[in-house]
Amino acid sequence: MKFIVALCVVAAVLWIGGEILLGLVLNLGMTVSRIWAIAIIVLTCAFSVWKCPRE
Numbered sequence: 268m269k270f271i272v273a274l275c276v277v278a279a280v281l282w283i284g285g286e287i288l289l290g291l292v293l294n295l296g297m298t299v300s301r302i303w304a305i306a307i308i309v310l311t312c313a314f315s316v317w318k319c320p321r322e
Contacts, residue, residue: 270318278311 285303289295 271315274311274315278307282307 282304285307286300289299289303
């Protein structure tokens with residue numbers, strides 16, 4: 268249970284940090300923002316599927 272909560276918190280922090288960087292600092296468009304969101308979701312799910320059976 269700790270792993271899932273920690274993974275969700277880390278994913279949320281990375282997603283929000285990336286959105287701030289992409290949107291405010293680099294001023295990139297919505298397409299890049301959508302790609303970033305999809306990438307974070309896919310990577311979080313892939314890491315969870317890879318790590319959970321090992322524990």
